[in-house]
Amino acid sequence: MKPCAAVVLAAGKGTRMKSGVIKVLHPVAGLPMLSWPVSAAREAGATPIVLVIGHQANAVQGVFRGDGGILCAMQEQQLGTGHAVACALDALSGFRGTVLILCGDTPLLRPETLSDLLKFHADHAAVVTVLTAVMDDPHGYGRLVRDEDGRVTRIVEQKDADPEEQDIREINSGIYCMESDFLFENIRSIGNNNAQQEYYLTDLVAIAVRKGLTCLAMPTADADEIMGINDRVQLAEAARILRRRINRELMLSGVTLVDPEQTYIDQGVSIGADSVVHPNCHIGGETVIGCGCEIEQGVSITGCSIGDGCHIKAGSVLEGSDLREDVAVGPMAHLRPGTVLHNHVKIGNFVETKKTVMGEGSKASHLTYLGDAEIGRDVNIGCGTITCNYDGVNKHRTVIGDGVFIGSDVQLVAPVTVGRNSLVAAGTTVTIDVEPDSLAIARVPQVNKVGWRLKKK
Secondary structure (H helix, E strand, O other), rough: OOOEEEEEEEOOOOOHOOOOOOOOEEEEEOOOOHHHHHHHHHOOOOOEEEEEEEEEHHHHHHOOOOOOOOOEEOOOOOOHHHHHHHHHHHHHOOOEEEEEEEOOOHHHHHHHHHHHHHHHHHHHOOOOEEEEEOOOOOOOOOOOOOOOOEEEEEEHHHHHHOOHOOOOOOEEEEEEEEHHHHHHHHHHHOOOOOOOOOOOOOOOHHHHHHOOOOEOOOOOOOOHHHHOOOHHHHHHHHHHHHHHHHHHHHHHOEEEEHHHHHHHEOOOOEEEOOOEEEOOOEEEOEEOOOOOOOOOOOEEOOOOEEEOEEOOOOOOOEEEEOOOOOOOOOOOOOOOOOOOEEEEEEEEEEEEEEEEEEEEOEEEEEEEEEEEEEEEEOOEEOOOOOEEEEEEEEEEEEEOOOOOOOOOOEEEEEEEEEEEOEEOOOOOOEOOOOOOOOOOOOOOOOOOOOOOHHHHO
16 A cells, blocks of 8 residues: 555634634544544554644644654644645645545544555545535535545535435545545646635645546444534534443443443553443543443543552542552542552551652541652551641651551641651641650640639539
């Protein structure tokens, strides 16, 4: 098969989104909308991929910064799809082969469909091939008009179609395969003699037909794939379809989703076999979850690595954390970025951690804050313990050795170290280092004044 490049049109603002953010950067199932067609083109073998950008160009470039396979072409004025493709010609200078032309607002397009389109195009030695779909209600879309041999004769827009043409159910997706020689030779000959005074890519189909060149169309089996996103209603619908695809693949791989319609898992998440995810969980940020885990209802996980056999209980929030094997978290716990929990660690209800490492077998069962801490193996953190890590200017570390027992309601004023096998009594405020094998106790002496309440009455 010939070399393949791709042009992805992403210059428009998308005014119907009613947003300060350009349409193609709105997230869909964990990725910017534009990332989906770009990824599909790449998986189909396209290189290079040229993004035609305009509005918020710097933001679009920032998404793909450092990706050597992505080139950008600027469309200063948005004068139609034909003009957009013409803006990409310099970036494709020297390329010879097949050019895929895609829309940046089609996140449902599958790479397999593009691969099929390229193969169909090559097998039939076509100069232009249009990806189409057959729709029950084609209102608003351009119609594909074919001759008796099935070749495309023209694409007619809804407003220009006569009654017979309006009955056609095969519509133009705006996605094309074109031979580079034909594209480069003819793209600048497109006119703008229309009501919008724009340059339409569909005119290339008419040019190809007029020259007697092979112009074909390939319908996709799933009309959802070519759905363009123009407003937030369509954005939500696309996200629903993508989540359904993601959830289906996970279930087929051996993951139990108790209610897949109420489970929100982003693209890039990996979950091992025999794990169970309960309803209303949100999992994203390229999270990796091992085998045999249980994620209870209402859990939010972003950018975490979770080992085999972990149990994340209801209502917990995990961000940027690394959990090894057989770790229990929650319910209602909050693991913030930089948390590392080794095997068999237990984090209980209403415990918050941040930049904290806990050694194997350690536990903090409830109502505790552990920030900027290094905690050894088999440590017990009592209820109400706080690492006082911030002095108003700087953050300081707390170090707790192996086998330490921290009683309830302890404040550890960092920087401070508690040596191995020590015990810190309940209610203690630790301000100086504790030697190994020691008891630390710091309490104000208790005074009982007998009869005091009777006198006050």
